[in-house]
Amino acid sequence: MKRLLWLLLLVPLCMQGRTFKVANATVSYDKTESPQVIRAISDLKHDIAMVTGSAGSGASQIIVGTYGSKTIKQLIAKGVLKDKDLRGRWESYVISITNEKQPRLVIAGSDKRGTIYGIYDVSQRIGVSPWYWWADVPVTQNPDAAVECDYYASGEPSVKYRGIFINDEDWGLKPWAAKTFEKELGDIGPKTYAKVCELLLRLKANMLAPAMHSCTGAFYSHPESQQVADAYGIMITTSHCEPLLFNNAAESEWNKQRDGEWNYETNSATILKKLDDRIRDTKAFDNIYTMGLRGLHDEAMKGSTNPKDRARTLENVFAKQREILEKYKEKKATQLPQIFVPYKETLDIYDAGLRVPDDITLVWPDDNYGYMKRVSNSREQQRSGGSGVYYHLSYCGVPHDNLWIFSTAPMLMYEELLKAYTAGADRYWLLNVGDIKPMEIETQMFMDMAYNFKQFSYDNANAYQAEWLAKVFGQQHQEAFQHILDNYYRLAWDRKPEFMGYEMEWDTPEYARLYDTDFSFETGTAQKRLVDYQNICFAYDAIEQALAPEQRPALFEMLGYAVHSAYQMNRKFLYAQANHETGNVLYAEQCRDANRQINLLLERYNTQLGGKWNLMMSEVTPGYTALYHQMPTLTNRPTTAYRLPDNQRHPEFEHQINLGGLDVKAPFRLLTGMGTDWQVLQMGQPLDQKASGSINIPIPSLPASADSIQLCISVVPMWPVSTDRSNRLAVSIDQGKAATLENKFKEWGREWKIQILENRKDFVLTLPLDKARGQHVITLSIVDPGQIVQKITYQPVLKQ
Structure with missing residues (x-):
């Protein structure tokens, strides 16, 4: 009782x-x-x-x-x-x-x-x-x-360690901090990091990888920065190239004249002394330790280039690093959070048989453009250290910088991270955010996924950002926000604003120059692109004008600057192309006007709110070898000097299959929010090795005289989920012999570069028709589950 x-x-x-x-x-x-x-x-x-x-x-x-x-x-x-x-x-x-x-x-x-x-x-x-x-x-x-x-x-977070990496800060965060926000230091320091740490906690994150380029004072060169992070309860982690919290990109940390070559095979004593000193000085703080070794900054390991030799070297490095950790942290290494990131050449070393201690978390990277290069296989899923992801919203590198404005489609982010999470990547998620701004809404989405991944699904991922903006600026604008974001991301899917110059960075002179685009004024794709951009700018302006004045700066920072800047960058290059094709000086003036508008948008960003964010948006060409911020050469007579090479042109045909109109059943799925037409066909779940089946796609009426058909099947250029899988699907016509399509590429190769810049791989093939059939049918069959078809175009081949 x-x-x-x-x-x-x-x-x-x-x-x-x-x-x-x-x-x-x-x-x-x-x-x-x-x-x-x-x-x-x-x-x-x-x-x-x-x-x-x-x-x-x-x-x-x-x-x-x-x-x-x-x-x-x-x-x-x-x-x-x-x-x-x-x-x-x-x-x-x-x-x-x-x-x-x-x-x-x-x-x-x-x-x-x-x-x-x-x-x-x-x-x-x-x-x-x-x-x-x-x-x-x-x-x-x-x-x-x-x-x-x-x-x-609340329950526990979906991912244990969640945070951001401030990277490529040379053109935004560094000049802003040094000349606007933290003038007294002239650098990114404790005052800036206090604001970063507060943001992270409000986003329910718990770790930070600080800025580490040579233009910035190394994090530990300002001791107050570590104290600030600790005062907020934020753990410090580091990028793939900063072993045991040591930033060898900064000359204050590693100077070749003073310290010699960063080569473990010939200079291990000096390297280990540096790592020892760093852990001794930071032993009182909660940190997550990057294990292993790469070269200086983002270079490959020095010494032997044989992956197997490198693997043995790294195994020795692991042992020495763990000895250092145990000496100063006074715990077994198995009790300390450690990560190994098989990034770039380090993945080759891992695949050559590198033995990573079981308790170290494997952090799988994307390819710097949003596509996961690998997820844990069944054996790796049993490791006590588990796995995580290192994902990019921003990147400086081959084939082209992606540093300026946000453009990673929400559905792509979800679909790729779902693969990793399903394969056990729930230990560590690090997001490369560049300068933080203007990546706000994408950062918010990533952090919300890391905190509560189960609230996201194929059904709501594409709507998340519009819903979030509507909560901030008014539910009455949600539909308009969705319209703006869908079209903004769709247009960037076909070509990011940074890629509109069609140059490839760090490449041969033939490719590392400005070209005209693959959009056509003859077929109307160029005009349509400009109209679509103009429409979302009008839609954005209508929302901004309806807001209270005090709300407008925030919306401009998070959305308006990117939407309008993307439009003007497209205007600049498309009208330059029209000028090249016609010699018309009116098009040249449109190109110049677009460049003026880009500068006016920059001026608005840097001067609003009393100049709070002055220099956050760069006036310097982002990246080291990019050309897209430059003015194209203009002419007063037609010229083909800037015509895009044929190997970078889409081989599309006149007729198109409406993927959205298909009757789709499991394991196939239609996904809205990806692809050139914003709806794609997913052929089974990527990790479901038992997934099989086919889907029949009726072909609209063909002329009776056609005896075969040419197809262009465009797929999303993802990576195989593991080394024992590929990117294959099968296609047949009228139940005839199937052709296997395999997207096999090598990172840094020409084929891969073009796929990354286009977000697509096109397969062109000719298959015979069964003349006895009244209704002809394309059959797509699963070979490697998870392939995503984004567009099918065709044309009949008439009997001669």
Whole structure:
């Protein structure tokens, strides 16, 4: 009876639908709370004051605590909190409102970061966006701001370690920090990193790979930066080329004249001494350690070029690095978070038989353009260290820089990360964000996936960003946001704005020059592209004009700058092409005007809000060898000097199959949000080795005189999921003999470069028709599950 009465007393404490007004609330916590939690509490007080206009001094109370503290123990005993939601859980939290005459809001975490995430969750519930500072999302004044809660338990994050890599900061973050935000230091330093760390916590991330180019002072050259990260509770990780937190790209860290060659085979003592010193100096902090070795910065290992010899060298490096970690961290290496990133040539070493200690997390990279190069096979999925991903939104390298504006299709990001996550990549997700801006909405999506991957699906991934923007700027704009984003990403899928000059960087003179595009004024694809861009610019302008003035800068930073800049970059090159084809000087003036508009957009970005973001958008050509920011040469007479080589032109035919109109059944699936026409046919799940089957595609009427058909089948240029798989599908006509199509390429080869720049691989083949059939049919059959067909065009071949 006593137990029943006790339970009845507890029931009201967990009732749903309570409301807690935060204005004037006093925030209380135990003195035993960590400094990181206490610092986040100060942010909560600041956020409440921003929203309500009132500082916390009233009778209402917000209780903040971490599992194990006296207050949290008491609340668990009273039934306000459930022990199972906190005990032994990683970075989890509970938000609850007590059933008392004077209700209290409770924020409880399983550990310090769990508590911090709970704090920032409350901030977001009352109207403070994670991007309130980094993207200037305005905070609406609301003296009645309240938390409505029916006992929310967050559960554990989908991915254990989640964060960003600030990279290629030369043209944005570095000049902005050095000359606008952190002038006193003249560098990216603790003041900048404090803002970065706050953003990460508000996005429920827990790690940061700091900027590491030689233009920037090495992270540890400003000791306060590490202290700032620790004060926020952010772990420091490093890129694939920074072993044991050591940045050899910075001359202050490694100087050839002083230290010799970065060659482990000939200079191991000096290298190991550097690594030893770094771990000794950072032993007090929580870090994630990059294991192994590459060359200086992003170069390959020095010494033997034989992958098997390199593998033996790296195995020795692993052993020495783990000795260093155990000496200073005073733990077994198996208890410390370590990663190995088989990036570029290091993947060849791994495939040559490299033995990576089982507890080290394998972090699989994409190919720098959004396509995962590998995911864990069945054997690798059994490793105690698990696996993770290193994914790019921004990249400086071959075949072309992608540093300027965001352009990674949301569905592509989801589809590729789904492959990795399904194969067990739940330990570590690192996102290369370049300069952070203007990658805000893509960063938000990636971090939300890393935190709660199960909330995403094929059905909602493409709609996520529009829904997120609508929550920020008004639900009435969601449909327009979807229209803008769908067309913006679709146009970038065919050709990213940075790629419109059709040059290939770090290539032979034949390819490393500006060319006219593959879009045609003769067939109308060039005009249509310009009209489509113009339409989404009009749609964007309509939304911006409908917003309150204080909302417009944020939308321009996150969306408008990219949409309008992409349009003008296309105008610049397409009108230059029209000028080359006709010699018409009016087209030349349109090209010049587009370049002026790009500069005006840059000026608006750098001067709005009193110049807060001045120099964040670069006035210098992004990258080292890119040409797309330059003006094309213009002419007053027709010329073919800039005509694109035939090997880079699409071999499409006049007639097209409507993939969206197909009757599709499992294991086939139609995906919206990828491909040249924004709908693709996925042929089974990539990791389902048992997937099989065919789909029949009726061909619209063909002339009776046709005895064969030419097909152009365009596929999405993904990588095989493992070394024992390929990229194959089979195609036949009228149940005749099937032809196997295999997209086999070599990274850095010409075929791969063209595929990356075009987001497609085209197969052209001719197959005979069965003349006895009335309705001709294309049959696509699964060979390697997961292949994605994005376009099918055809033309009949008439009997001679």
